[in-house]
Structure formats: C-alpha cells, structure tokens
Amino acid sequence: MAEEQVIVGLEVHCQLDTKSKLFCGCSTDYRNDAPNTHVCPVCLGLPGAMPVLNKRSIEYAMRVAKALNCSVLPESEFSRKNYFYPDLDKAYQITQYDKPLAEGGYLEIEGDEGGEKRIRITRIHVEEDPGRLVHMGTAERGKYSLVDYNRSGIPLIEIVSEPDMRSPKEARKFLNKLRATLEYLSVFDSEKEGSLRVDANISIKGSERVEVKNISSYKGVEKALLFEITRQKSLLRRGQKVDRETRHYLEARGVTQSSRSKEQEHDYRYFPEPDLRPLHVQSWVDGIVLPELPDARRERFIAQYACSLNHARTLTGELRLANFFEKVVAADPKGLIPLADTWIADTLIGELNYRNMSVDAVDAAGFSELLTLLKQCIITDKSGIEMLRINLDHLMKGEPIEKWDDLIEKHGFKKIIHTITLSSEYAIKNPVHDAIIEVINEHPTAVEDFRKGKKGAFNFLIGQLMKKTRGCADPAELNRLLTEELTKKEA
Ligand SMILES: [Zn+2]
Numbered sequence: 293m294a295e296e297q298v299i300v301g302l303e304v305h306c307q308l309d310t311k312s313k314l315f316c317g318c319s320t321d322y323r324n325d326a327p328n329t330h331v332c333p334v335c336l337g338l339p340g341a342m343p344v345l346n347k348r349s350i351e352y353a354m355r356v357a358k359a360l361n362c363s364v365l366p367e368s369e370f371s372r373k374n375y376f377y378p379d380l381d382k383a384y385q386i387t388q389y390d391k392p393l394a395e396g397g398y399l400e401i402e403g404d405e406g407g408e409k410r411i412r413i414t415r416i417h418v419e420e421d422p423g424r425l426v427h428m429g430t431a432e433r434g435k436y437s438l439v440d441y442n443r444s445g446i447p448l449i450e451i452v453s454e455p456d457m458r459s460p461k462e463a464r465k466f467l468n469k470l471r472a473t474l475e476y477l478s479v480f481d482s483e484k485e486g487s488l489r490v491d492a493n494i495s496i497k498g499s500e501r502v503e504v505k506n507i508s509s510y511k512g513v514e515k516a517l518l519f520e521i522t523r524q525k526s527l528l529r530r531g532q533k534v535d536r537e538t539r540h541y542l543e544a545r546g547v548t549q550s551s552r553s554k555e556q557e558h559d560y561r562y563f564p565e566p567d568l569r570p571l572h573v574q575s576w577v578d579g580i581v582l583p584e585l586p587d588a589r590r591e592r593f594i595a596q597y598a599c600s601l602n603h604a605r606t607l608t609g610e611l612r613l614a615n616f617f618e619k620v621v622a623a624d625p626k627g628l629i630p631l632a633d634t635w636i637a638d639t640l641i642g643e644l645n646y647r648n649m650s651v652d653a654v655d656a657a658g659f660s661e662l663l664t665l666l667k668q669c670i671i672t673d674k675s676g677i678e679m680l681r682i683n684l685d686h687l688m689k690g691e692p693i694e695k696w697d698d699l700i701e702k703h704g705f706k707k708i709i710h711t712i713t714l715s716s717e718y719a720i721k722n723p724v725h726d727a728i729i730e731v732i733n734e735h736p737t738a739v740e741d742f743r744k745g746k747k748g749a750f751n752f753l754i755g756q757l758m759k760k761t762r763g764c765a766d767p768a769e770l771n772r773l774l775t776e777e778l779t780k781k782e783a
Contacts, residue, residue, distance in 0.1 A: 296528070297497035298521055300463050301455035302513075304470060305448050306480050307421065307487040308352045313445035314420045315343030315386065322442035323485060327426075335445035337382030342567050349447035352479035353393055353418045354577045356449060359473050359585055360413050362397030364577045368417075370565040378439050379423040387419035387450075389562045393571070399473065400587065401465040402605065404458060411466050412454035421446040424486075443486075455493060460517035463492065467510055468609060472586045475611040483650065494520050496528060500536035504548050507541045516541040520548055589614055597621065597629050603637040612651050613641070619656035624664065631663045635676075643680060647688050654687070661696055671700065673760075674726075678703070724770070727760045728777050742778060750774075 313320055316334035333341035357364050371389040394416040403409030423444040429435040451470065457463045471488070474480035481487060489508050494517055495501040502524065507516050524534045539548040584592070586608050593604040593614075608614045617636050621628045640659070644651060662680060665671050671679070679700070683693040694702070731753055732739055741749035757770050 296525060298458055298460075299455045299495050299497055299501075300457040300460070300517060301493040302451075302453045302457070302463060302466065303491040303493075304451045304453075304467065305421075305489045305491075306451070306474060307484070308349050308447040308449060308479055309481045309484075309487075310346060310348050310352065310447055312346055314346050314349050314418070314447040315445055318445065320446050325442065327438065327440035327442060330442040331444070335381075336441055337380075337444075343386065343565075345568060346447060349418065350393075350571065350573065351576075351580070352447075352477070353416065353449050354573060354580055355477045355479055355582065356451070356474060357394035357397065357416050358577065358580055359477055359582055360394075360397040360399055360416065360451070362394035362413055362416055364394045364573060365391065366574050367391060367570050367572055368393045369570045370418075370568045371562045372565050374561045377422070378437070379425050379444075381423065381441060381444060385420060385422060386565055386568070388417035391570070392417035393573075399453075399466065399469055401462065401469050404462055409456075409462070411456045411462075414452040414454055416449055416451050419448050419450060420444070421448050455495075460514040460521070463517055464510070464514045467513055469586065471510070472609050472611060476583060476585050476589075478583070492517060492520075494524070496521070496524050496534070499524065499528060499534045502534065502536070502548075503538045504541050505538055505551075507543075509543065512541060512543050515546050516548055519546060523548070593617075597633065599633045599637075603633040606637040606641065607633065610651075616651050616654070616656055616659075620660050620663065623657065623660040627667050628660060628663050631666055635663060635666075639677060639680070643677075643684055647684055649684065649688060654684075655693075658683075658693070658696075665696055665700075672726075675700075724761060724765050724773060725777075727757060728770075728774055731756045731760060731774075732777065739778065750778075753778075 307320075310320060312318060313330075313335055316332050318330045318332050318335055320330075322330040334343055354364055368388060369391040370386050371391075372384040373387050373389070374384045376383050392415045395414065397413035397416075398410045399413060400408045400410055421443050423439055423441040426438040426440060428438065453466065457466060467488075467490070471480070471482050475482060486508060488510070489506060490513050492504045492507065492513060493501050494504065502520060504516050504520060507513050520539075527534055538551045540551055541548050590604045590608040593599045593608055594601065597604075597617075599607065606613070607617050613636070617632060620636065621632045636659075640651070640654070644654075662676060666673065666676050679696060682699060682703075686693045735753060735756060738749045738752050742753065753774060754767070754770060757774060758765075758767065761770070
C-alpha cells in the first residue's frame, strides 16, 4: 500500500507584545495580577464605549507581514464577528474578515526531504483576544467557571498557512521558525504563558479534513498531529471514513476529542465595525525597515564564526540563544569561537532542556570563563560538563552559583594535560590516559587493524586522540602512550 500523504495547515494566533491593549489603554502586563484588574469600559464591552485603535499593534502586524513576504493590502477593515460565549463580553469579537491586513506570503523551513521548503502564508489579520475562562474542577466536568477579562482586548495576529506541511515535524519546524521570526522582529514574547495558540487542519490525502482547536504549546502541536494521523489512518485501514469535524486537543492526556456540541456551520453575521475606519497603511508599510532575521543571521554565523550549518540553525533558531552566543564569543572571538558553537548548540542546550530552563538564566560572561578554562586546557571536557551541571543545578534551585576555580578545587577536577610529565604510573590517573582508553573503546575496528599491522590505523587513532585532547597534549607523548597501551592490551 502506498504511504498515505499527510496534509497539514496551521492557523497560529500570537499575542503582539505591545504595552497596551488593541482598543484601549489598559496594560497588557496582566499575568501576575488579580483577575479583572486590567479592565475598562472598552475591554469590558460596556454599552457606548468606543474603541480607539492602538497604532503600535498595527505597526507590529505590518512588520510580521513584511517579514513573511506578504502583501499588505491597500485597504483593510475591521469587522464584528458575532457569537455568544462567556469570555466574550460584547458578544462580538472585533477581527478582520474579508479585508485582512495582508495576504499571500511564505516562510522557509528546513523540509523533511532536506533543503529549504516554502510554506505559503494565506493571510494575516489583526484581532482582539477574548477573556479567559477558568474552570474550577476538570475541564470537561467543571463544577463552575470563573471569567477573567484581563486578557480581553490583547492584540492578536492570526497567521493562516496553506496546507503545505507534510508531517508533524514540518509543522513543528514551521512554528519554531515563525516564533523565531516574530521574536527577531521584537513583536512577540514566546515565554509569556498563552502567548501562542494554534488550530491545526489535518487530513490524509483523499479524505475529509479535521480541525484540531486550541493547542496551546509548541510541543502540543506535534503531539496532537501525531495522535490525529494515527487515528485517521487507523480508521481508513479498517475501511471506515474520517468525519469532517472539529476536535479539541486535551493536552494532559495527549489525545484529541470530538467537540461535544454538534458543530454546525456558524453564522457569525460578520459586518464592518462601524466604530473604526478602514486602514490605509501603504506609505507606512513602505517605510518599515526590518532587522536582521533568522535566515540572514544563520548565514552570518556560518560566514563570521565558521559554524556548521546545523549549529548555525540551532543557534539562530531562537533569538535569546543567538544573542547569548554572540555575547559569549565577544570576550575572545578568536579563542572561543571554535569551542563555543559545540558547547552552546549541543552541550548547554542539552543540559538546559533536561532541566527545562531558559538560556536567560545563564550568565554569558561566566560561560565565557568556563570556555576559557577549556581552551587553556586547564580542565577536560568531561570536567567542564560536570562543572556546568553543578552550577545549572544551583540555578535551577535558586541557589548562588559557585566560582569555576572553587569548583575545580572543591571537587578535585583534573587540572590537566600539558602540565604533566608523563610517566606510565602517573598516567594511570591522568586524563590523557582516560582519553586513550576512550579512544580504544570507541574504535575497536581500528585497534584490530593496528594489531594486524596496519599503520594507517595507528594514525587514525592518534588523530582521534588529538581531537579528544584538543591539541593540548604533546603529540610525541601521545604516540608513546598509545603505543604502550595498545601493546599492553595485546600482551
Ligand atoms: Zn481596557
């Protein structure tokens, strides 16, 4: 049976990181405050209150439109979308409908088949966020719900993609790239809870399309799509059909569930918002100059710092990380660049993810010092990782971090390599010896070949050893010790 083709399109809602709301002066900085404290007659939808458009939010939306290669329309318009729900105080949402701000762009991602792939953008429109319901009890069987209008009126952009993604992985890459782009534009903060929400359309080619609503985390998108694909494929394999329907993603259980209310085609009775004029922004948008975006920064990292493509992708895939990298190497560009890309893109990210920490927690100057110790061959890679882990654990627990020198003393981390006059007895306890044993264990075939008398195998092992000791050890000594170790094993 031919592999069924998966078709995914996304609708992404992002909160624009403005200081005040879309149509009133209330602060958007509501997350740590008591419910219903960031409200006024406008965002509470009281009768007679008039919306006044926040200019900054339109500028932010236009930056996004330009960065996503969209055309900003000469005239766009706000509309009222009418429906009843307790989090929507006015019983209509001010959004854009048939005249959105921008249309027809694209975002490039690394496709599943390798190389860059364009995901087309259908449209971008601006709208207000509704309030928020807090269910007391479980989401499905809440005893009662509370409503908080602090979020009501926060500016959102909705970015609608064409169904160009072919796997959950591509959807994740699209979202990551989109997040990075928005952060580079300084219009969005991904670390704010609930700042991004996604609806996903997903189908197997030739079958009906299912909409999965309200996925509220980056990881959730890939998981929800994986679940949906498995569900849809298994229906089709059993000869059943996929219903066209709306489903909700239940994050805690990792499943999607059919919306309980029979989803009818809504009649939202859209009509132009009479209290706001149409937008004419052409000359304004022409004057917007974009900052360096992720793709350009990636290419610069490759050219300027000789990063590998993969490292450059990782490092520039998040604004905070890219900034951190540049801060770290600024201390000593020549010396630190060769170490910094691997140490940040692989080691540090791995350790941060493991602890669910952001790179913001790490001090760039302190990290430079650690790399300097490595560069000067004062500590081994292994000790460096151990020391990093100790301080990250401190940070995670909110404890003060320790000085690298103190850590070296306290834990007896090996001060190494080049200072040691190598004698076999002493070498037993020293890191060069550790490195030799590691190389031997990692390359059994080369060791075999050496024992069969192949000279090339010895050179290969020496090469590996030089890499591991980062050129800190004397090559002649390495030669002698490796020979000694190899012939000892043989005996
Ligand atoms: Zn307000």
